[in-house]
Amino acid sequence: MQVETFYYDNRIVKNFAFATLLWGAVGMLVGLLAAVQMYLPAANFGLPITTFGRIRPLHTNAVIFAFVGNGIFMGVYYSLQRLCKAPMFSKTLSAIHFWGWQLIIVSAAITLLAGYTTGKEYAELEWPIDIAITLVWVVFGVNMFGTILQRREKHLYVAIWFFIATWITVAMLHIVNSFEMPVSLFKSYSWYAGVQDALVQWWYGHNAVAFFLTTPYLGIMYYFLPKAANRPVYSYRLSIIHFWALIFIYIWAGPHHLLYTALPDWAQSLGVVFSVMLIAPSWGGMLNGLFTLRGAWDKVREDPVLKFMVVAITCYGMATFEGPLLSLKSVNAISHFSDWTIAHVHVGALGWNGFLTFSILYWLIPRLYRTPLYSIRLASTHFWIGTIGIVLYAIPMYWAGFTQAMMWKQFTEEGTLAFQFLETVTHILPLYVVRSVGGLLYVVGMFIMVYNLVKTVKAGSLLAAEEAQAAPLTDHQVVYGKEYWHKWIERRPVQMLVFSFVLVAIGGLLELIPTFLIKSNIPTIAAVKPYTPLELQGRDLYISNGCYVCHSQMIRPFRDEVARYGEYSKAGEFVYDHPFQWGSKRTGPDLARIGNKYPDSWHYNHMLEPASMSPGSVMPAYSWMLDDAIDTASTPAKIRAMQKLGVPYPEGYDRIANADLMKQAEMIRGHLAADKIKTPANREIIAMIAYLQRMGTDIKTVPATAAAR
């Protein structure tokens, strides 16, 4: 058979590698800033763009989609070509993919800092960027499947299956979760409301962890670990079994993010059962990775690449052991809304994703540049600094999470809550300081790597097109028994996958979404009414300033939460919440029933200087809200968008909405004036107060209406 000569495209791999380094440094520095802001409110600098509510989404988006995203593409573009014994399908598509993704990252950074956000965690980007992500993802898919079709190796190595599963599932998750009704170029409302929005969001959120942070990285592990150790994977059969088991189980685990919330019980239980089952395939991957190093542990002692890999895989094992544990309802009752979650995700993020990325960079860059690594010693230093960083990060966060959760639940002998919320926060601040030291060490390690790799790059020269040879695949197909018509489809895996996905997706989505979703937003609690225009504007400010990253709006049916915050939350209360704002972390107290708890003037002063009302508070000041005017021009469009989503504002209400808005604003201005606070009625703070005072009050009005009016 004629052997063909072809060239692997290393330039695109190099581009993604550099992008990984750049965005990794940026994302981690932003994370460090966020960590400092947790105990030093002054680090918010009093500006909207530098305040925690916007910094935190920037950090999560940067490290997940920019750092790990580019890391995935680096690993895929390098390994796929070699596993398929074919260059990438199209250099143009590779370039569009690369520059498109970087453009998305830049626009994401700008819009998030500017406060353009959908308010759904890890899916914060607004609709034009969502569309751009979809397009670039399709380009990536065409390029990947094109390469697979042109392969010269019949067997699809297990890593490729991880990449395929990643591509399909991320596409589906992104599309389903990003259904939104545009209001303007950079503002939209989630198509779903309340409980439904929460379920879709966490179905997405959990699977984003599964199919963006896990499956592609497992695929990458299955290529780079055997390469770095120079021995085959421990059990190829195990890799196949755990792959299929993992992808079949992962998709059902999402509801474990919503335990004890207003989500129906059976959906919660479904999530728990599948989460517990997940431990088997997850540990299958972890053990397969570690056992691959059997008989090669002497190499681990010397080779920093393997050192990083061992810690990465161990962290993967710890995080995936902890995951099922956290999804047990009794554990979740303690861990949820606390720093325990933060510790959990950072073991995965810093250990698994971070360290695996570092190991691949250390392995890859010297190969791309045909020169040995500048300094193995520096790489080892990075390894130790990074590992100590992870430990100093994780342990204080576990400690803080557990301590705070226990304090929340503590009652005195008289049966009252033992601690004010603020006391539980100030108590764990020293642990936040240690955490930021851990983060700092990790970032320092990162910069040592950048220096090391830059030196390596300067010493070598890029092998842009790497020559390789292989025989082409023959078209011969083995026929098993009788030929059926569907064999034709089965022989074309790509067409089959793409066509059936498109068919099912279009059919399912178009038929179901509009009819079902809008109808089921009919409230089950008669007292629950749509937001007034002023409250709606206030709610958009709440979302835009990222209040949801620190404040939940979901009171779980526990004694302490009911005693602290009030009546537990009901599903029917959220039917007009596009998007839902339940939150996932309580750095500040829950706000679900904050309405009418404090006078308007309290909120005014609290936003101006939180510590003046709650001494010791770590909440940043939002003083600009006192000066900035409400964007009333957007009110009609917002009302119309809500109407389209089924919120029952009267016909033509968009035209008179601003009149109602001003009327309510004047009323709040009056309340403030009574407390000797002078402010014009059109300020953002007025809208914010209107929203805060409305929250959770609807169901309280039922008995009160009869009595008061």
Add this chain to the structure above:
Amino acid sequence: MSVIVLLLIVSISIAALFLLAFIWNVKNGQYDDETAPAIRILFDDKKPAAGSANNRSEGVTTAKKTENI
């Protein structure tokens, strides 16, 4: 909770898709050999420099043979 219907349909379709892919894998003979693929990926490391080109393709052929056993 009608959105559950949507999520179920989407999730089951994806799962079905993966099931089809799995069946295709098995029927296609992708899993007939569970040894060679793991070893084969280790071979393509060396650049096909002038002298070593022959050695390299030999390595690949050996792996191919294993697969056919």
